[in-house]
Amino acid sequence: MNTTATRSATRPRRQNRAELGVSLLLALVGAAVVIDAARLNVPYSQSDPVGPRTVPFIVGGLLLVCAVTLTVNVLRGGRGEAEEGEDVDLSAPTExxxxxxxxxxxxxxxxxxxxxxxxxxxxxxxxxxxxxxxxxxxxxxxxxxxxxxxxxxxxxxxxxxxxxxxxxxxxxx
Amino acid sequence: MNVVVGYVPTPEGESALHHALEEARGRKARLLVVNTSRGDALVDERFADEGQMNLLRDRLTASGVDHEVIHGIHGRDASEEILSVARDRRADLIVVGLRRRSPVGKLILGSTGQRVLLEADCPVLAVKS
Amino acid sequence: MDVWSSLLDGFATALTPMNMLYALVGVLLGTAVGVLPGLGPAMTVALLLPVTFALEPASAFIMFAGIYYGGMYGGSTTSILLNTPGESSSVVTAIEGHKMAKAGRAAQALATAAIGSFIAGTIGTLLLVVCAPVVVKFAVSLGNPSYLAIMVLSLLAVTAVLGNSRLRGFCALGLGLAVGLVGSDPVTGQQRLTFGMPLLVDGIDIVVVAVAIFAVGEALWVAAHLRRTAAHVIPVGQPWMGKEDWKRSWKPWLRGTAYGFPFGALPAGGAEIPTFLSYVTEKRLSKHPEEFGHGAIEGVAGPEAANNASAAGTLVPMLSLGLPTNATAAVMLAAFTQYGIQPGPLLFDREPKLVWALIASLFIGNVLLLVINLPLAPAWAKLLQIPRPYLYAGIVFFATLGAYSVNLQAFDLAILLVLGLLGFLMRRFGLPVLPLVLGVILGPRLEQQLRTSLQLSQGSISGLFSEPLAIVVYVIVALVLAWPLARRLRHGTSRSTIDTQQDAGPDVDAGDRGKVSSS
Known part of the structure; x- marks a missing residue:
């Protein structure tokens, strides 16, 4: 318990700002997916009513929603937990x-x-x-x-x- | 006067310690016992655990020789650690244990004893198990 | 054809000398990576994918099966001897197992783990033989809308239920789906997200994705926080058990199996919950409750059996529906697609030889594990002396080799690096990697199902709900999604329900390492 606790006490700011970068990444990827899909032709076709754009729009939308929600979550103090492992020493800063x-x-x-x-x-x-x-x-x-x-x-x-x-x-x- | 010994919980380590104790007693010197690991691998049998360290301390105390134990993981090779302790404390003698190695083993693994012998500034006593 | 005669045919394939050899190699490799820190079965299968293209699919899967079961077993060895559970599923084993080892009963702990794994694995595989064809029969009768609904459910369940943060799970899923979109659209042939790069037209190779996320990302992550420790392996002789140990072990083995298999078969069931449930049950039923926390053999026997039975259970949805529910199954599914084999309900029909050989090899692998591991346990512990720089440099080396050998293009290595960095970031900021990999694998199949489903209804959304089962599944999906909201609403009125639910995980997870779960 103690290692995690001290870490969150000493570096909440930096972690927060860095984690907003994840939101930015999600937003960028989401935007890229949506913009890319928007330029696709949608030929009218009986056999493919869904077309090539629908799924990219859904995925892009999901990413944009995630980006916004994650931003809100991080600003309200949410924090992603770094992954632990046998050979991972989280008490040390990134080398x-x-x-x-x-x-x-x-x-x-x-x-x-x-x-x-x-x-x-x-x-x-x-x-x-x-x-x-x-x-x-x-x-x-x-x-x-x-x-x-x-x-x-x-x-x-x-x-x-x-x-x-x-x-x-x-x-x- | 300081005598440095590289200790490992193996037969050659024990015999190195044995000779180091005699040397220190004869010279009325302080004995610096070094046991470290680079912490490179998950398991290092040459790095003494708490139980072995306690046995070691008891033995040192029983011998009546003035001593000091340097134990821990500092990210350096055992040879580097021994050499740096010897340099910092102006040791008069370093004692290391050597174990028998096949020619191939020598080629691949190198050895702590060899590096200490080559790079030490003071006399080195190499002990075989 | 009758299930048992199919299984016999499977044995005929699996028992050829060459395939036996692959099974042996798989079991040895699997145990080795299970023992080694930092390597998991998912990573190993991913690293081996390219190498196995030259093999017959059946041989490759026989090897993968060995790695899969071997990895589970190897993880428990380190849990017991070192108290460093490699997989989250062996955390519980470490609690009592390491205490037993410290008390000089390492041999018994290893033996009950090995024999328990064998029994659970064998029963689990038998259940797989019985269940999978039934599920297939049911699945074949499903139309596209129902199948689509089930895929959505399994994807959302893994995303929303596993891991500490649902939000971060969805972030990872979104990224995975986006990666899956890259390439030309299968219907109209238009290029999506290729940014004019001809090398991206065929999409990003799933091998490259798996290797990047599981191997390169992990190596970078470990490199950034390399632990410097040196532990001692608790010395162990030949594993064995006394009469009393057998008497105390056999019931926990069976109960653990009963917990593990159904959870493994469920999407997002995983191995953590059944191992924990088994531990709690054994603690309650034990005649020696005072021994728990000081090395009770039941606390090793039960969870280990649960762990292996869950591994067998995972193969039910993977083989019969084409839906992976853990990382290793996901990578094995990716391997199917690499061989041009379409996973899904038709797998048993189209590739009976392959599937039954795979299942038969699970039985063989289990026997091999028992025969090899009991005497070899002390030797495995020696592997832990490999210096970490070599271990992780080796992972980078083989990851590069694997990704490069697929197409012999340096461009794939650039993608490997970019996705590896993504894997690093995800570990750094707590985004789970499994939803991403599932998104890449299942995304394109989901899209295809969606388009076929709506083709039948001429584009009307009602086409998605044209089958009763689909509606039922969507209701479950809605419940899974709405569950935390409902919990939050109740949070105001009564805290107790949440507290009991939350206590379960962290209490066990904490171990020696101290992990705080975020809610």
Whole structure:
């Protein structure tokens, strides 16, 4: 009980303001759905009286209503409960120093996978993620990364018939 | 005078502690017993729990040697922790336990003892179980 | 065809050496992820979806069945040995189980959990064999309007009943439905929400959605709040039970099964309520009530059986109606669609071989679990020594690999990242993820049912209410939706009803961790 209680006492403001961002997101998605649906043609058709617009309008409407209700709820002091887990320590603040490098590793892989191929970019992804998450054994990590990338590359090719991109190692692998 | 020992609740840890106690007694030094974990994994058997810590404290008190226990999770490797304690307290000696490892085990795991041996500024006594 | 001869055919498929191997792999994987912190069966099945495209559908589902039951079992091992319940459904097991382990009775706790799971799983699967065809027979006679109504009910029930905040459930549902809209409209072929990107015309792959929400979102969330602890596993030898333990366990096993199965079969029933009910019942009926809170074996036996029976119950609506009621079932349903198999009442007719092989493999998986897990319990505990950086880096690695291998497009990875960030935000702000995933899976099917239903009535809304069952279901929907309003009205006059209702959850949830439920 105590951890949750102290947290809500010390950071209600920040949590509130941040949670309004969720309302904003819902409103934006809702608006996008409605606007997108509005530009659809509705051909008259006996076989499809509902048409392609009805469901998007309902979904968009639901999202907009949710956005408004959530805003009211948050302003009146409602709070979303962050999810707990075995490895989640909610008493600590968000560790952006872990999350941002992790996102960086992910993003680098998206940009590099088609150029460098899976073996190199995948190994970099694992190595970078492990480092971001606090592993401090660069050499051991590199070994594991390369091994994982190679095993999955050949495993997918031999076992599943899926040829992952070899990239710059084309011909070597 | 300070003697630092890296303690783990295993045979090699026990024999390291045994030798460290003798060294500290002989030198009339203060014994700093370090037991930490990075807290990386959900389970770390080398990190002593409360029961083991109580046994350790009893044993230290019974030995009559002036001592201090450093126990906790500080997000650092055991070797880093030992080295930093030794540096901060200007230790005259570090005692570590070594366990036998296969060549492959050495390659993959590295070892706390090895890092301490290589990076310590003071003499190191390495004890085998 | 007769149910039992179909089941025998299923065994014939499932007992081939290759399929046995997949069942074994599934059971081992499932137990491993159940034991490992941070991984759940839903995430594992999601991560394995791409890998299984190369397999026969039957083999893939045999493996998934193993993961499903194995995950339930693995969760109870960590609850007992470490007091860290991985799934909300094993929270209750941890209460008495961990106390037993601390008192030196870990072996008995693990044994009663394993044998109880086996018995509940076997009875539950037998009930599935009996119930599912009956439900199918009933469901096939339903018209589109009734089917639509039932889909709406199950979607709303999961959204409104599970989780702490209904409002946040609906927010998640809305987002899921929106994601489900992306792609070309099945009737007119017009592009919806594609923003001119040709790669979105086919819609967002459900595999990518599941992997993003369950794996990437979870990894990011854990990374942001990585716990630094080091615990000790309570040492355990070979699990075994004495005569007295058997005597005290068998009734709770059966009662737990009786609670678990019906709740699992209900939309939004889940495993939390039956495990809790079973715990309370055993506490009341026990001849040793003073042992409760200090490690009573009945408090492990009952809830564990309830948990597994509920897992079996969940498969009834999933196989016979195509309606998933928990996360793992949702991902397995997504797998059906990946194979081009239409889930729903016709599944038993169109894919009898697959369905019966799946059911047969549930029995086999249960036996394997019992045979493997009793002797292997100490070995599973070793898995907990894997450093967290490797665990979560591995999740990111395999999530990327899985999502990429579907179409070999880096673009899918961008979607994976965006939806993964969404999953992170949802966990941060308490939006439940299950309604979102269900929205993505069921949204398109709902739309299709709606359009077919109204086609018959030429667009008149009355077409939705043209069948008596549909009306009944909509009345239930209205009740589910109006329930909190009614509660609020009564809140003014009498507090007591709400208090008793609220006490149930948090009391158990609290455990060692201290969780406050928002109302």
């Amino acid at each position: 952006w120093r872990v999350v941002l490098p992790l996102l960086g590793a992910f993003l680098a892989n998206i940009l590099l996978i088609d150029v460098l191929g899976w073996v190199i970019s995948g190994a970099m992804l694992f190595w970078g993620s492990a480092w971001a998450l606090g592993s401090r054994h660069p050499v051991r990590d590199a070994g594991i990364s390369v091994a994982l990338a190679l095993v999955t590359f050949y495993g997918f090719y031999v076992g599943l018939g899926i040829l992952l991109p070899a990239g710059v190692l084309e011909g070597v692998l």
